[in-house]
Amino acid sequence: MAKKKGKLQPSDEEIKKENIVIGSDENCESYDSFDDCIDIADITTAEREEEEFESGYKQWSVSDNGKYIPCFKTVFKVPPGIYELKMSQQLGFHIQKQLHFSDDLLELPMKETKEIMEDIKLFWNREEMFKRYGYTHKRGILLYGPPGNGKSYLIQVLSRHLIKKMKGIVINLKDHDSVQLFLEFAGPIIRTIEPSTPIIVIMEDIDNIMEYSNSVLTKVLNMLDGLKQINKVVYVATTNYPERLQERVSSRPSRFDRRYKISSPNAKVREFYIRNVLSEEDLNSINVKQWVQETKDLSIAHIKELIISVILLNKPFELALEEMKNMTKRIFQSHSSKGIGFSSTDDTTDDSD
Secondary structure (H helix, E strand, C coil), X not given: CEEECCEEECCCCCCCEEEECCCCCCCCCCCCCCCXXXXXXXXXXXXXXXXXXXXXXXXXXXXXXXXXXXXCCCCXXXXXXXXXXXXXXXXXXXXXXXXXXXXXXXXXXXXXXXHHHHHHHHHHHCHHHHHHCCCCCEEEEEEECCCCCCHHHHHHHHHHHHHHHHCCEEEECCCHHHHHHHHHHHHHHHHHHCCCCCEEEEECCHHHXXXXXXXXXXXXXXXXXXXXXXXXXXXXXXXXXXXXXXXXXXXXXXXXXXXXXXXXXXXXXXXXXXXXXXXXXXXXXXXXXXXXXXXXXXXXXXXXXXXXXXXXXXXXXXXXXXXXXXXXXXXXXXXXXXXXXXXXXCCCCCCCC
């Protein structure tokens, strides 16, 4: 941390959060990796925000009837990245870019990753065909299955590709307020200013978002295929409990066009994860083959906790493994193996070595 005016200030290399008002210039660079749940570590201080406003207005915004409104610097496009939607008395509607530290993103050999990426890449490349047939250029993907098996990881993969390869933006809708802001402000405003920027809209635990009220459900449906549709967007939602979703959400074309059940990682994925997380020294101290065999039906999250318990906390492997398996019993009993929707992918998990 750098010290300024007797107070600790974040240095350029440290994590920061920046406000991007529609029409402001922050000259942010995109970043390489994402954390497990796209959770953002916010260390922005009130003093930093005050300094941004004290830097002064730079240009005039032109309104009607000869009105000129002072504003900060302007840009034609916001930098690629992940954004949250905000509303404040001082700024009105604005989008806030999220920058954060995170672990390197492992390229897990999940078959779902390849399938989804191929589907998304094809979608982005077929924009002209959508226009020719008069269809809105949008796509909906629903990821479902027991918690901890890689739904958030797949979101990270899609987001990284959009940001790094396509220079697009990712919008994170966390609750009913953010759904409202996207429907009324973000969607139409972003598409007016940036008609060609590709967008991914994330709705993790969509069942929790829509259970807030019937009005929120209506807003989500309008966003997906109602009067508030926008072009060049992919909606990606996740749920641990697909049975909570109404049929008109989970099983209707044009809302979620593809559904992927994310099951427990197979032997190949488990071994890849273990070998890439542990150091060479720790790998030599365990029986990797035994770990792969004994962790069948465990999620990536449980295997991570197993590593922490055994390697970091020095618990006996058998004891830690029993604890993890006891944790999964209720989870797996509550999740049916039956797929949902007309086009869900519900293949039997391949656990071959």
